[in-house]
Amino acid sequence: MTRAILLIDMDAFYASVEQARRPELAGLPVIVGGSAESRGVVSTASYEARACGVRTAMPTAQAQRLCPRGIFLRVDMKAYVAVSKQLLEIFGRFTDLVEPVSIDEAFLDVTGSRRLFGAPEEIAHQIQERVRDELGLSCSIGIGPTRLLAKVAAELNKPAGLATLRHDDVHGSLRELPVRKLFGIGPVTEERLRSLGLTTIGRLQDVPVELLASAFPTGSAALKELAFGGGDSLVRAGHAPPKTMGHEVTFAEDINDPELLRATLLDLADRAAGDLRRKGYACRTLALKLRDERFHTFGGQRTLPDATSSTKLIYETAAALLGDLHASGCRLRLLGLTLSGLTAEAHQLELDDSWREAACDEAVDRVRAKYGAGALRRAGADLAPYRRRSDPPRANEQRSQT
Amino acid sequence: MRFACDRTTLVEKLSILARGVSTRSALPVLSGILLQARDGRLELYSTDMELSIKASIATNVETEGEAVVPARLFTDVVKNMAADEVRVEAGDGLVRILAGKATFSLNSWVASDFPPTSSFDMSDAFALGIAPFVETLDKVGRAASRDETRPILTGVLVTIGAGKLKMVATDSYRLSVKETPLEGGPAEEIQAIVPVKALSEVQRLGAALGDGQLRLQITENQALFAVGDVWIATRLIDGQFPNYRQLLPDSFDHAVELDRAELLAVTRRISLLAQKNAPLRLQFSEGKLTIRAVTQDVGQAEEELDAPFSGEPFEIGFNPLFLIDGLEGVAGDSATLKFINPLRPGLVTGADESFVYLIMPIRLSS
Numbered sequence: 001m002t003r004a005i006l007l008i009d010m011d012a013f014y015a016s017v018e019q020a021r022r023p024e025l026a027g028l029p030v031i032v033g034g035s036a037e038s039r040g041v042v043s044t045a046s047y048e049a050r051a052c053g054v055r056t057a058m059p060t061a062q063a064q065r066l067c068p069r070g071i072f073l074r075v076d077m078k079a080y081v082a083v084s085k086q087l088l089e090i091f092g093r094f095t096d097l098v099e100p101v102s103i104d105e106a107f108l109d110v111t112g113s114r115r116l117f118g119a120p121e122e123i124a125h126q127i128q129e130r131v132r133d134e135l136g137l138s139c140s141i142g143i144g145p146t147r148l149l150a151k152v153a154a155e156l157n158k159p160a161g162l163a164t165l166r167h168d169d170v171h172g173s174l175r176e177l178p179v180r181k182l183f184g185i186g187p188v189t190e191e192r193l194r195s196l197g198l199t200t201i202g203r204l205q206d207v208p209v210e211l212l213a214s215a216f217p218t219g220s221a222a223l224k225e226l227a228f229g230g231g232d233s234l235v236r237a238g239h240a241p242p243k244t245m246g247h248e249v250t251f252a253e254d255i256n257d258p259e260l261l262r263a264t265l266l267d268l269a270d271r272a273a274g275d276l277r278r279k280g281y282a283c284r285t286l287a288l289k290l291r292d293e294r295f296h297t298f299g300g301q302r303t304l305p306d307a308t309s310s311t312k313l314i315y316e317t318a319a320a321l322l323g324d325l326h327a328s329g330c331r332l333r334l335l336g337l338t339l340s341g342l343t344a345e346a347h348q349l350e351l352d353d354s355w356r357e358a359a360c361d362e363a364v365d366r367v368r369a370k371y372g373a374g375a376l377r378r379a380g381a382d383l384a385p386y387r388r389r390s391d392p393p394r395a396n397e398q399r400s401q402t
Numbered sequence: 403m404r405f406a407c408d409r410t411t412l413v414e415k416l417s418i419l420a421r422g423v424s425t426r427s428a429l430p431v432l433s434g435i436l437l438q439a440r441d442g443r444l445e446l447y448s449t450d451m452e453l454s455i456k457a458s459i460a461t462n463v464e465t466e467g468e469a470v471v472p473a474r475l476f477t478d479v480v481k482n483m484a485a486d487e488v489r490v491e492a493g494d495g496l497v498r499i500l501a502g503k504a505t506f507s508l509n510s511w512v513a514s515d516f517p518p519t520s521s522f523d524m525s526d527a528f529a530l531g532i533a534p535f536v537e538t539l540d541k542v543g544r545a546a547s548r549d550e551t552r553p554i555l556t557g558v559l560v561t562i563g564a565g566k567l568k569m570v571a572t573d574s575y576r577l578s579v580k581e582t583p584l585e586g587g588p589a590e591e592i593q594a595i596v597p598v599k600a601l602s603e604v605q606r607l608g609a610a611l612g613d614g615q616l617r618l619q620i621t622e623n624q625a626l627f628a629v630g631d632v633w634i635a636t637r638l639i640d641g642q643f644p645n646y647r648q649l650l651p652d653s654f655d656h657a658v659e660l661d662r663a664e665l666l667a668v669t670r671r672i673s674l675l676a677q678k679n680a681p682l683r684l685q686f687s688e689g690k691l692t693i694r695a696v697t698q699d700v701g702q703a704e705e706e707l708d709a710p711f712s713g714e715p716f717e718i719g720f721n722p723l724f725l726i727d728g729l730e731g732v733a734g735d736s737a738t739l740k741f742i743n744p745l746r747p748g749l750v751t752g753a754d755e756s757f758v759y760l761i762m763p764i765r766l767s768s
Binding site for chain 1: 574644649679698746764
């Protein structure tokens with residue numbers, strides 16, 4: 001039986017939530033993101049703002065130039081998380097196979113819901129109606145027999161759209177789309193494919209796998225699978241286990257002082273390790289991302305002999321890596337730390353003093369769980385240049401989880 | 403070289419020698435077994451340069467001599483012969499094996515290519531009972547590390563004095579200590595870090611013999627064991643063994659005595675659902691212990707035991723295999739689990755306090 005998978009993608013989510021709770025903003029260009037003074041970037045722009053050319057991840061200062069009449073708001077994550085929960089509740093009325101992908105996106109497997117609620121398109125309509133009537137928000141829904149096709153379909157008809165891709169379309173309309181529409185093909189892969197002349201999905205389907213393998217020795221099979229609509233991995237109820245966790249920060253001013261960079265790194269490590277522990281994970285690999293003043297992005301990674309969730313060990317490893325990567329001493333505008341190789345709750349303690357670190361981490365976690373993330377900070381991290389005690393939520397920092 | 407020998411006896415010895423053969427060495431000759439025929443005996447040697455094994459068979463030597471045969475193939479050929487007696491002849495780089503009407507010729511190495519093994523000179527050896535040695539090793543050896551990146555932990559700290567034998571092993575996650583009374587032993591206490599690999603061979607040979615005595619000699623850099631008509635030589639591990647006394651906490655906050663057989667059975671059962679590194683969760687509350695395991699995408703299990711526990715409930719996680727090793731090591735009907743908190747080591751002991759097994763927990767997410 002062909003599966004019916006829905007990908008629901010909220011339209012301009014943060015901005016739409018703001019417009020829904022403040023009706024006076026309806027129809028106005030709303031831009032949610034960090035402040036221009038702290039070199040923040042745009043998190044979400046309403047469609048009115050997008051008409052002026054404002055895009056996600058664009059520096060807020062640039063957005064202000066493009067859209068001088070824009071309403072610029074700070075990120076209110078608490079409000080968005082609350083709405084996201086309400087959304088999941090609505091989705092749950094149609095199927096129990098709801099897999100949230102991010103705060104504003106979820107996969108639903110409605111294969112078994114058709115007898116109750118009708119064809120997948122009918123279910124999608126009902127969901128759009130409920131989301132609009134109950135929350136005042138609009139969403140785009142893609143329908144497909146695989147997760148990948150549902151995801152591609154959702155992009156076809158934004159905003160408030162509904163589109164279906166069937167197995168047949170893999171050899172029809174899908175062929176005409178550019179390869180970057182395939183979830184999993186990022187800018188780097190897209191560029192390498194372009195250098196082979198593979199700009200459309202159809203060309204990627206047709207290229208001999210041997211030729212592809214010469215450019216992508218390990219990934220050619222996966223690329224081929226994507227081009228033909230992706231694998232048939234199932235939608236799992238609940239959050240899929242994360243593959244990475246991390247934080248990055250764009251500095252208000254480019255810096256190259258190693259002490260300040262290490263302080264920043266301590267703060268990033270502290271928060272990333274806290275995320276790990278809160279969610280019951282340990283990591284084996286950590287990667288650093290650096291961006292210099294000429295917007296050149298580079299990085300590196302280290303793999304540990306054993307999985308860990310210790311703030312101290314993660315920081316010390318990251319600091320050593322930073323020392324290697326930043327040997328040139330160039331000025332940096334961005335520093336990011338990503339933890340990967342995540343394993344669930346298997347942090348085997350050793351018969352040495354490492355339990356003291358674990359006990360310390362645990363005590364810190366408990367205080368923060370009770371009194372908030374700001375209740376306790378690593379003294380060393382207070383030097384971090386973007387840290388200001390009075391600062392409300394720091395929108396120029398990005399939390400990532402994939 | 404030319405000798406004739408009972409096939410079964412030869413196969414038996416060859417399979418013991420196989421454990422000393424090195425198949426991954428840069429020196430191809432180490433994948434062979436050195437045969438030396440003289441004085442009415444066949445002596446066999448294998449070595450991986452750290453562990454050397456020697457065996458001896460009384461046999462009918464027609465012409466003295468020596469050769470190195472490819473261990474695996476030679477053993478297979480002898481094993482597959484139909485006759486009860488095999489004849490072996492060596493010369494011109496070939497070893498011929500004859501039995502009944504079958505003839506095999508195998509390419510061989512010259513004996514001078516084989517590295518010098520231990521002299522197996524045991525003139526300063528002392529005797530000790532096989533049973534206490536095997537029993538102690540069985541409890542302790544499994545806590546030794548198999549990870550070669552920390553060589554010192556792949557050894558067992560062996561202390562032998564008059565009337566006592568003590569072994570200690572740790573892989574940094576658990577620590578096992580056992581002291582056993584001994585008949586005999588050296589007058590002066592000796593201590594060495596012996597690779598667990600060699601000890602496992604001694605354990606295997608000793609367990610097969612059951613009772614009797616083995617002989618042991620420890621010199622500055624090697625240990626020699628004689629078990630029946632097999633000799634094992636191993637280099638000793640250099641370095642400072644972790645100060646295990648310092649790892650043992652002075653006191654514990656909780657001590658729960660349980661029926662050992664029941665606890666072991668429940669632990670084994672629930673461990674079926676502690677796959678993919680998932681911890682076994684021991685949850686203590688007033689009067690009971692609940693053992694749980696959850697494996698993502700597979701399932702979960704839990705079982706409750708009556709337990710004399712009182713106080714603030716707490717939960718502690720362990721690698722299930724580590725806990726099973728400890729519970730198996732405890733002799734007697736009851737096992738006592740001692741704890742401080744979920745981040746500090748737990749202790750497994752029994753009525754016989756000469757065995758101590760300490761395990762570090764797995765940190766559980768809150």
